[in-house]
Amino acid sequence: MKGIKVFLMCTLFLLTLAGCGGTSNGTTESAANTQKENSSTTSNQNEGTSSTTNTEDEKKFDLQGATIKIGQWWDGADPRDVPEEERSIGVEESIKKLEEVEAKYNAKIEYVTFADYGKYVENFTTTSLAGEPFADIVVLELFWAFPQLAKKGFIAPLDDYLDLSDPKYNAWMKSGGSFNGKQYGFYDGVPSPYGFFYNKTMVEEMGLEDPFELQQKGEWTWEKFRELAKKATKDTNGDGKIDVYGIAGAYGKVNYMGEQFIYSNKGSVDRDESGEMKFSMDSKNSIEALQFLSDLYNVDKSIMQPVPDDAAKEFVAGKGLMYGGFNWEMGGLMEKMPGKTLGYVFFPKAPQADDYMSFTPFGNMYMVSKYSKNAEAAAHILDEISLFGRGEEIALQSLEEKMPTKDIFETRKLMRQKIDYSGGYYALPDSGKLFESVIDAIIKDKASPATAVEKVKPQFEASLNKLLQDSK
Numbered sequence: 001m002k003g004i005k006v007f008l009m010c011t012l013f014l015l016t017l018a019g020c021g022g023t024s025n026g027t028t029e030s031a032a033n034t035q036k037e038n039s040s041t042t043s044n045q046n047e048g049t050s051s052t053t054n055t056e057d058e059k060k061f062d063l064q065g066a067t068i069k070i071g072q073w074w075d076g077a078d079p080r081d082v083p084e085e086e087r088s089i090g091v092e093e094s095i096k097k098l099e100e101v102e103a104k105y106n107a108k109i110e111y112v113t114f115a116d117y118g119k120y121v122e123n124f125t126t127t128s129l130a131g132e133p134f135a136d137i138v139v140l141e142l143f144w145a146f147p148q149l150a151k152k153g154f155i156a157p158l159d160d161y162l163d164l165s166d167p168k169y170n171a172w173m174k175s176g177g178s179f180n181g182k183q184y185g186f187y188d189g190v191p192s193p194y195g196f197f198y199n200k201t202m203v204e205e206m207g208l209e210d211p212f213e214l215q216q217k218g219e220w221t222w223e224k225f226r227e228l229a230k231k232a233t234k235d236t237n238g239d240g241k242i243d244v245y246g247i248a249g250a251y252g253k254v255n256y257m258g259e260q261f262i263y264s265n266k267g268s269v270d271r272d273e274s275g276e277m278k279f280s281m282d283s284k285n286s287i288e289a290l291q292f293l294s295d296l297y298n299v300d301k302s303i304m305q306p307v308p309d310d311a312a313k314e315f316v317a318g319k320g321l322m323y324g325g326f327n328w329e330m331g332g333l334m335e336k337m338p339g340k341t342l343g344y345v346f347f348p349k350a351p352q353a354d355d356y357m358s359f360t361p362f363g364n365m366y367m368v369s370k371y372s373k374n375a376e377a378a379a380h381i382l383d384e385i386s387l388f389g390r391g392e393e394i395a396l397q398s399l400e401e402k403m404p405t406k407d408i409f410e411t412r413k414l415m416r417q418k419i420d421y422s423g424g425y426y427a428l429p430d431s432g433k434l435f436e437s438v439i440d441a442i443i444k445d446k447a448s449p450a451t452a453v454e455k456v457k458p459q460f461e462a463s464l465n466k467l468l469q470d471s472k
Contacts, residue, residue: 004050040466064108068378070366072137073120078111090387090394097385105381118135121149128154128371137382138370142363143427146179147277149367151471156370157182161379168388176363176421188386189395192328193358193415194251194260200341200405202321206232211322211345212407215356218349222292225348229302233323246302248320249311254293254303255432256361257324258439261289263359263422265350269435270425270464277424277468279461281438281453285352290442290449297443307443327412334404344408346415358415361423392416428463 070077079087079094080255087095098109112135114123121144140149143397149155158164164174164183170190177185185337198211206229214220229246236243245409250257262269267286272278280286297303308314315323325333334342346356368379387394403409425431434456441452 034253037436059376059380061105061107061376063105063374063377063379063455064107064376065108067108068105068137068374068381069110069112069135070137070139071124072139072381073113073117074113074463075113077094077113088394088398090391090398092385093390093394094385097387101381101384104384105377107377107381109381109385120144124369125149125154128369131371133369133371136369136374136378137366138369139364140185140367141423141426142176142185142365142421143423143425145184145365145367146424146427147468147471148427150182150184151178154408156368156372156375156379157184158186158368158379159183161368161376162383169330170417171417172363173365177367184367185363186367186382187365188388188391190419191360191363192326193412193419194256194324194326194360195344195346195358195411195415196322196324197315197329197333198322198343198345199318199320199337200343201313201339202232202318203343206321208232208321210343211259212343212411215345215411220345220356220360221349222351226292226296226300226302229296229322230300233302235302240303242301242321245304245320246300246322247296248304248315248323250324251312251326251329253309253436254297254439254443255436258290258293259351259361259422259435260324260359261293261345262286263420264347264353264357265289265292269422269431270428273275277464279457279464281435281460282450282457287449287453288352289350290438290453293439294442294449298446303443327415330404331402332406342408343405344411346411346418353373356414356418358419359422360419361421361426362417363421363423428460428467431463 010425053211079091080098101107102109114120114134116123121140123139124138138155140155145155146161159182168188170188172190173185174183178186179182184399196211200210203210208231209224211220211225211228214224232246233242234243234244237242237312259269262281262285265285265288267283267289268280269286270277272280281290297305304311304314304320311320311323312325312329312333314320316333321334326357330342330344346358349356366382368375368382387393395416399412400409403412425435428434438449438452438456441447441455442449444451447455452468
């Protein structure tokens with residue numbers, strides 16, 4: 001899990017301002033808060049006393065040389081550390097923003113690293129309670145932040161400081177970074193989406209319908225997906241054994257695939273229809289999704305059997321038409337499949353869905369420490385060091401240059417607007433193992449989805465109830 005997030009962070013660093021990928025941060029053009037005229041406040045700062053002046057259009061801060069720290073668990077987050085000869089347009093513009101904001105706020109912006117991922121939250125909470133959080137702005141996994149850190153008051157609602165009605169704040173930031181009606185997470189980009197890679201060359205050779213073309217017509221549905229997977233599952237050498245499958249498997253074995261099917265069908269693991277935290281893998285929509293997965297594996301046998309440990313390897317070897325994976329895998333797959341054309345599409349549209357969506361369990365964003373002596377100023381700084389619209393332009397330009405085909409670029413462009421979070425249940429101890437046990441029971445033991453889910457429900461609910469109780 002740690003490795004995935006670090007990779008995503010370092011990728012996004014080139015596309016958005018102050019973040020090194022995998023996590024979310026956005027940094028923003030200034031969002032001005034309208035204040036009452038002639039009002040002012042003063043507060044003690046890390047270094048001396050900072051003054052705050054309110055005008056009708058903008059709240060101004062003078063931090064009198066104080067340092068605003070931005071904390072994360074990986075090195076290389078500061079764009080100013082990138083060698084000049086290696087700086088992209090995005091990095092150059094990010095550096096310019098940082099310099100402008102430092103001058104405007106009379107402050108220093110420093111990126112600090114606490115590299116022990118496993119003890120990262122402990123370090124943040126311990127230093128906060130001691131009155132000196134290790135950073136004023138911190139990168140946090142969403143499943144760390146919600147509900148624990150939000151409910152216990154370790155992170156500040158950004159709504160208290162910024163006008164978040166501005167359309168520059170993207171849908172991913174607002175959906176993934178909000179909790180109980182308040183906005184805590186900040187990010188002006190999107191995480192790497194999860195979809196289906198497919199061997200376009202093989203599609204043409206088999207005379208099958210192209211998934212991208214179906215997607216463009218709105219016809220890339222469970223029904224079409226299942227039909228395509230069945231047609232591609234074949235014994236090609238006549239030895240009586242299937243040697244090519246419709247689906248080679250997925251990154252994260254079949255677990256992530258199951259998760260995508262659940263959430264894309266408007267189901268969930270840990271939320272009810274109102275959004276409240278509640279065990280919900282036994283909901284109608286979730287069970288329907290798990291049944292679909294069961295049918296693919298047990299009835300159609302169109303998912304490679306047994307499920308391979310390294311599904312990407314089998315996909316590269318031509319043993320599967322499709323492979324579920326993160327978009328960041330694109331480069332590696334292309335390198336290993338010379339002479340083949342790849343395609344990339346959303347998971348098929350589910351019966352209960354009205355649109356295509358991609359879901360990620362790996363969402364992390366920048367959040368403001370409520371214990372920071374400069375919390376309000378930090379929120380405004382975070383906002384103003386972002387590229388927002390300009391960052392989106394740079395990101396799309398980079399995508400267009402890097403994606404191997406126009407089809408893939410069009411899918412990735414659309415995915416930037418249609419991505420949501422699915423990892424809330426990761427906050428529960430052993431939740432990953434419990435979810436995996438459900439999938440294993442379905443595909444290995446041939447258990448019905450309802451039976452498999454019912455078996456883990458007591459432990460899931462007990463863990464969830466404890467989490468909610470501990471978060472009070």
